[in-house]
Amino acid sequence: MLGRLPIAKMLAATVAMTAAISAVMLPIGWDGQQASTAAVKIDDLLSVTIVVSAFFFSLVVVMLFYALWKFKAKPGDESDGEPIHGNTRLEVAWTLIPTVIVLFGAGYSWSVLRDIEQPAENPLTVDVFSQQFAWSFGYPGKDNVWSEGELHVPLGRQVHFKMHAQDVIHSFWVPEWRIKKDNVPGITTTAIVTPNRAGVYQLICTELCGFGHATMRAKVVAEPPAEFREWVGGLKEKVPQPLAESIVRDTEANPVPLGAGGA
Amino acid sequence: MAAAIKRPGWIRGALGAVLAAAFGVGLVVALRAASGLPAFQTEQTGYPQVVVPLITGPFGFLAGFGCFDYWLRWAAGMPTIPEDHSQHGAKSWRDYFRFNTDHKVIGIQYIVTTLFFFFIAGLLAMLIRAELSQPGTQFVDAATFNGLFSTHAAIMIFVVVVPIFAGIANYVLPLMIGAPDMAFPRLNALSFWMLPIAGLLFIGSFLAPGGAFGTGWTGYAPLSTGAPLGQSFFNLGVQFAGASSIATALNFLVTIVTMRAPGMNFWRMPLLVWANLSTSMLVIAATPFIAGVQFMVLFDRTLGTNFFQAAGGGDVISYQHIFWFYSHPAVYIMMLPGFGIISEVISTHARKPIFGYRLMALALLGIVVLSYSVWAHHMFVAGMFSWLRVPMMITTLLIAVPTGIKIFSWLGTLFFGKIHTYSTSMLFALAFIVTFTVGGISGVMLGMVPLDIHVSDTYFVVAHIHFVLFGGSVFTIFAGIYHWFPKMTGRMYDEKLGRVHFWGTLVGTWGTFIPMHWIGMNGMPRRVADYAAQFGDWNLLISVFAFVLGAVQLVFLYNMIVSWRFGPRAEANPWRAKTIEWQVSSPPPIFNFDQIPRVVGGPYEFGVPGARHAIMADDGAEVPEPRPTVMGSR
Known part of the structure; x- marks a missing residue:
């Protein structure tokens, strides 16, 4: 049965289509600017995924259109197709090959996850406070100074964000960093980021939190360490009492380090 | 009086x-x-x-x-009213508005009711797209907007996609297995009548003080536990839709297990029956979880319990675990019956036996088993215990395997067939294969934790769910409705209008949902009434395609109504299919069969000389000896 199909040609068409799709899609910076060490790794994973996905998509399209072109019934033809009920080898192949590929995808994802969440020496800890519909930030290493609506971080140093939601769930997302983490009432959640590109970004709330959800944004400034020290030094206010209490009250969601797989 | x-x-x-x-x-x-x-x-x-x-x-x-x-x-020990079957069948449209225990009447009641809600929720989608066509506020405030998309999603999921499959199966499944009705006809009718109640509760929430529930169909606590009254409408609507779904699943399970015609062993069941068997296994064990969790939210709201109030000792994240323990299997509840429909349509119109029938059935069961172990992939950034992410990622990606088996087997069915594309149902089935592949691919991407961290809760997710639920489930629903329309109504629909509907829907779906992938990856979160100006042009384009998609559904509506009333009479078997429902008249006799058919072979024996699926009683005396199904022989 398979011998009667132009397998080589179909595969060639699939590969050509994969190459064409990849050539168009890979140069596009889908995720936008890269501004953290994680961004490059996540985008590389995305690129690999795009190529593999393009292959499967092309395979489906090529098979479908070949079948439609070759096996379309002539007008008035009322006969049946060939009584082929299956092909064990083919069925085993399209069970096993995708299994291997998705397991490879899982392994690759796992290794990226472990990399981007690997705690570094001497991180900067920043407390993130979220409430309907505003963000504020505390710097426990710097006398607990407090900044409302504006987050500054130094370049090249790992930052551990400790998140504390005051009312409902919010989610902390800076697209250029590729990092997102929910802020959950009652628990402390952690996100790890190493910003590596100076710039002004936006912190976006991505968990529906009420009528002000769409406008719950904050300004994020990633800057060289000297400028960062100057900015933090200029902060006068301390973290207000209720927010400071939430730090103590919240239980740590991940008692073990974030390393993927509980490593 | x-x-x-x-x-x-x-x-x-x-x-x-x-x-x-x-x-x-x-x-x-x-x-x-x-x-x-x-x-x-x-x-x-x-x-x-x-x-x-x-x-x-x-x-x-x-x-x-x-x-x-x-x-x-x-x-109560009172004399019951003997069932004289006077309530069976529908002689006029009024009979569809009665408590009726006939599975064929109930099937049509389901389909018409769910389509009614489909158009209501579609209208809500149009309002959403109108608001989002430009940045800033167009005509609704943010709170109203939250109500619009929440009711849109709740109606589409709980009173359209989940139950419409129950409706289609209600009509055709007993016929397919050679049964005179469902196992529990009264329970079947009760299941149906709970459904409009759920739909009306969702819509009725717009009248509640504080407006419609605005917490998404996910209703995450503690936003939901503190939300205005409309949220309680959602909590209760889910109970009625859920109870309806559970009772129907029970009914299907018992019907499929106990009421198959003689000779119909499991390996002779059409794949639609396999699909509904699998779906029912999911519904019966998963749906109680969402019913339970919505009760817990309702209790937190009204009785002062503290299931999900951190301040009172509750655990916020446990809501999501319980919710997704239902709601992830729910996406397969909304997909597996569609897989069954596609198998019927493709086999019939390609004039070929299903390629790898047994593996197709086993793939369904594989999805059932795996789908209970993937729920936390919705929670990769939720702050749950972090070690849970990797195992859930692996099981999630593994679901691509049985799903891929189905895609490749449908394609395999086309090869060496005689493919007919004159029917709209086949067009939708073929388009489904490609569109659903895209949805499956974005699903795999979402399953990979590092990618998910970036795109979770963005428009990428909106694109994905609409590719699988609209490009997937709804395409299969259209395929199913067109396929069995002649059987259900005894009339043919208009293929020209069907083609207009098909091409408009295909272009509208891709035009609307493809760009959403990009704006999501590029930084647009989901569930927002307003967004950054940089996404303005894309959103305008999306809205234009969405309006095309919405408008073209009116062609479908017109086609269905006019063809039902005035369409040319349908033959018993216009598609020359092999399964039993096509061997009876269109529409079928009130009690389906004068005599229960005898099943003697597999359901898709196209091209096999002398092979038959079932012997109908009125076929005459010539009844060949039952012989083993040829499925096993390769």
């Missing part, structure tokens, strides 16, 4: 609803008075004087309408 009040029907139903609702209000007022509280409570989440009648009222309606008559009489 007195007779009308005694007889089950709309008058007694309305009376029952009013009396039971009044009883509910009275109960609340009396209990509050006895506790020394003011009669009415109008705090944001409470409103017991509204919540309790929302529970009692629907039961009053169901009782008055006649859903419980037989059982109550039997339980």
Whole structure:
């Protein structure tokens, strides 16, 4: 049965289509600017995924259109197709090959996850406070100074964000960093980021939190360490009492380090 | 009048609803008075004087309408009214508005009701896209916007996609397995009549003080536990839709296991039957979880419990675990029956046996098993215990394997076939393969934790769910409706209009949902009434395609209504299919079969000389010996 199909040609068409799709899609910076060490790794994973996905998509399209072109019934033809009920080898192949590929995808994802969440020496800890519909930030290493609506971080140093939601769930997302983490009432959640590109970004709330959800944004400034020290030094206010209490009250969601797989 | 009040029907139903609702209000007022509280409570989440009648009222309606008559009489030892089958079949449109235990009537009741809600929720989608066509506020404020997309999603999921499959299967499944009806016809009717109640509760929430529930269909606590009254409408609507779904699943399981015609062993069941068997296994064990979790939210809101209030010792994240333990299997509940439909349509119109029938059936079961172990992939950034992410990622990606088996087997079915594309159902089935592949691919991407961290809760997710639920489920629904329209109505639909509907839907779907992938990856979060100006042009484009997609559904509506009334008469078997439902007249006789058919072979024996699926009683004396199915021979 398979011998009667132009397998080589179909595969060639699939590969050509994969190459064409990849050539168009890979140069596009889908995720936008890269501004953290994680961004490059996540985008590389995305690129690999795009190529593999393009292959499967092309395979489906090529098979479908070949079948439609070759096996379309002539007008008035009322006969049946060939009584082929299956092909064990083919069925085993399209069970096993995708299994291997998705397991490879899982392994690759796992290794990226472990990399981007690997705690570094001497991180900067920043407390993130979220409430309907505003963000504020505390710097426990710097006398607990407090900044409302504006987050500054130094370049090249790992930052551990400790998140504390005051009312409902919010989610902390800076697209250029590729990092997102929910802020959950009652628990402390952690996100790890190493910003590596100076710039002004936006912190976006991505968990529906009420009528002000769409406008719950904050300004994020990633800057060289000297400028960062100057900015933090200029902060006068301390973290207000209720927010400071939430730090103590919240239980740590991940008692073990974030390393993927509980490593 | 007195007779009308005694007889089950709309008058007694309305009376029952009013009396039971009044009883509910009275109960609340009396209990509050006895506790020394003011009669009415109008705090944001409470409103017991509204919540309790929302529970009692629907039961009053169901009782008055006649859903419980037989059982109550039997339980009370009263003489039951013997089933004289006078209620079977539908002679005029009015019969569809009665408590009817005929599976074919119930099937049509389901389909028409769910399509009604499909158009309502579609209208809500149009409003959403109108608001989002430009950055800033167009015509609704943010709170109203939250209500629009939440009700859109809740209606589409709970009263359109989940139950419409139950409706299609209700009609065709008993016919396919050679059964005279479902196993529990009264339960079947009760299941149906709970459904419009759910839909009306969702829509009715717009009338509640504080507006419709605006917490998404996911209703995450504690946003939902503190939300205005509309949220309680959602909590209760889910109960009615869920109970309806569970009862139907039970009914399908018993029907499929016990009522197959002689000779129809499991390996001779059409794949639609396999698909509904699998779906029912999911519904029956998963749906109680969402029912439970919505009760917990309702209790937090009205009874002061603390399931999900961190301040009171509750655990916020446990809501998501319980919710997704249902809601991830729910996406397969909304997909597996569609897989069954596609198998029927493709095999019939390619004139070929399904490629790898047994593996196709096993793939369904594989999805059932795996789908119970993937729920936390919705929670990769939720702050849950971090070690849970990797195992859930692996199981999630593994689901691509049985799904891929299905895609490749459908393609394999086309090869060496005689493919006919004259029917709209086949067009939708073929388009489904490609569109669903895209949805599957984005699903795999979402399953990979590092990618998910970036795109979770963005428009990428919106694109993905619409590719699988619209490009996937709804395409299969259209394929199914066009495929069985002649069987159900006894009329043919207009293929020209069907083609207009198909091409418009295909272009509209891709045009609307493809760009959403990009704007999501590029930084646009989901569920926002307003967004950054940089996404303005894309959103305008999306809205234009969405309006095309919406408008072209009116062609479908017109085609269905006019063809049902005026279409040319359908033959018994216009598609020359092999399964049993096509061997009876269109529409089928009131009791399906004069004599139960005998199944002698597999359901898709196209091109096999002399092979038959079933012997109908009126085929005459010539009845070949049953022989083993040729499925096993390769």
